[in-house]
Amino acid sequence: MTPFPVPHATASWWRTQLHRLDDYVSSDRVPEESDVVVIGAGIAGASVAYHLHQQNKGQKRLRVTILEARQTCSGATGRNGGHLKPDPYSSIGHIAAEHGMEAAAEVAEFERAHVDAITELVRTEKIDCDFVxxxxxxxxxxxxxxxxxxxxxxxxxxxxxxxxxxxxxxxxxxxxxxxxxxxxxxxxxxxAGHIWPYKLVLHLLSHCVDQGANLYTNTPAQSVSSERDDYGRWTVTTPRGSIRTHHVVYASNAYTPAILPIYSGKIxxxxxxxxxxxxxxxxxxxxxxxxxxxxxxxxxxxxxxxxxxxxxxxxxxxxxxxxxxxxxxxxxxxxxxxxxxxxxxxxxxxxxxxxxxxxxxxxxxxxxxxxxADSLPHIGQVPGRPGQFIIAGFTGHGMPQAYLSGKGVAAMVSEGIPFAESGIPRLFETTQARIEHTRNDILESVQDLKQPRAKL
Ligand SMILES: Cc1cc2nc3c(=O)[nH]c(=O)nc-3n(C[C@H](O)[C@H](O)[C@H](O)COP(=O)(O)OP(=O)(O)OC[C@H]3O[C@@H](n4cnc5c(N)ncnc54)[C@H](O)[C@@H]3O)c2cc1C
Structure with a gap:
């Protein structure tokens, strides 16, 4: 199996009105340096990039480069059900049984906050995305x-x-x-709400590009160096050249293990x-x-x-x-x-x-x-890799989780705040212990249908 997104995906209805940035490239070659490289242009990557710009308004402009293996928003976000549905009682019950009421309630409130945050975003940015x-x-x-x-x-x-x-x-x-x-x-x-996810993501990304972000579609991140150079920079390799950067954000969803193998079997x-x-x-x-x-x-x-x-x-x-x-x-x-x-x-x-x-x-x-594998997304600093962050593994339930997670990751990247201050539920933090755990809820849920599966 090729671990990267395959070409010629089936045609999703959300991708019938294509935006000018759908197959955009900022230049033939990627820049040699960037402050942040975001890998993946779905809701998670778009939210990180958007919040990096919002949080750094009026300050020295951060150089942000977004790499996308296929077209913009051609992954899960461009192919989903458009359902923005926080879970107040269903999977929350499973989470409470395993992690306690307080941690479960935190997840429920976080999901609930997405409905308000996206309502406000669509209103203030006047985003044409059929939000209801x-x-x-x-x-x-x-x-x-x-x-x-x-x-x-x-x-x-x-x-x-x-x-x-x-x-x-x-x-x-x-x-x-x-x-x-x-x-x-x-x-x-x-x-709850529903939305045209592609239009939301493209709006956020066009805002970023207008603010100076680089966007490279059809440009997979093929690898990220395993060590930093003498200046503390990682090297991200693409078919359009290599980028040196202090910060890498893996918003590459299901495909993350291809470039970050410690998540093999975890996502x-x-x-x-x-x-x-x-x-x-x-x-x-x-x-x-x-x-x-x-x-x-x-x-x-x-x-x-x-x-x-x-x-x-x-x-x-x-x-x-x-x-x-x-x-x-x-x-x-x-x-x-x-x-x-x-x-x-x-x-x-x-x-x-x-x-x-x-x-x-x-x-x-x-x-x-x-x-x-443990039914919770992996978000935050990648263990053992300073300056690298992951925001992936939303388990079929990204619309009420990814946007504010992106906001938190952006603050961790640009302001250096710790995960605990990011506003993201504690259970979502990626840790060495979670990576090492051998459980596999995904397959267990098929053997025992009472186990949690996607939480739409
Ligand atoms: C059929 C279906 C229905 C769904 N319905 C719903 C729903 O109704 N409500 C809901 O909440 N959730 C739903 N989901 C889940 C939801 O779509 C996801 O949780 C969410 O979109 C994940 O966003 P993301 O940005 O993490 O991933 P994606 O949108 O998949 O974005 C990741 C991007 O990274 C790119 N990429 C990967 N590897 C690389 C690389 N090496 N270099 C560069 N780019 C790379 C991919 O091409 C992709 O565009 C559904 C998903 C599917 C597939």
């Missing part, structure tokens, strides 16, 4: 699973976890009418699938986002768009049994064949009022997530 603030509806479709979810929810509430207080629960008598999903056994609702490429469904006849529009939970560990997620279409991802139960479909797979240039037809008639099957909609799958694509 709405409610998420988590629909439970099996009675037993619904009882378990409600019991977990109640125990978090009893323990005083604040985020749970912002969630409403509807039991079997009301759920189906509330959410319009056939066979709903119960549902939880809370504040694993996991392939997922999304599609766009378009109704052909008038239908009562959905206004909220959904997760349809078929069973523990098996769910689909969808957002309604203003143009009447639906973006939906999931189909897990069609393909997870054979891990060659998804585990350690970087081929987003291919479909996951067993999932290809899963979304046909999806809205007609599952939503009241959509039976006569004539809805059909207009576009379907795959994407590569960076799953973390």
């Amino acid at each position: 603030l709405t409610k998420a509806i988590d629909v439970q479709l099996l009675p037993e699973e619904c009882r378990t979810a409600k019991a977990n929810f109640d125990s978090l509430a009893a323990a005083g976890v604040k985020s749970v207080g912002r969630v409403a629960f509807y039991g079997r008598d009301d759920a189906e009418e509330r959410c319009r999903v056939k066979g709903a056994q119960g549902c939880f609702t809370y504040k 694993v490429p996991v392939r997922g699938v999304c599609c766009r469904i378009v109704p052909t006849r008038p239908v009562t529009r959905l206004t909220e986002t959904y997760t349809l939970r078929w069973a523990e560990g098996e769910f689909d997620y969808l957002i309604p768009r203003e143009d009447g279409s639906i973006i939906v991802g999931g189909a897990w139960n069609k393909y997870h049994q054979d891990k060659s479909n998804w585990y350690n797979v970087i081929n987003d240039d291919e479909m996951i064949e067993p999932a290809r037809e899963y979304f046909d008639q999806y809205m007609q099957r599952n939503f009241h009022g959509w039976e006569q909609s004539g809805a059909y799958v207009d576009q379907i694509w795959t994407g590569i997530m960076g799953y973390s």
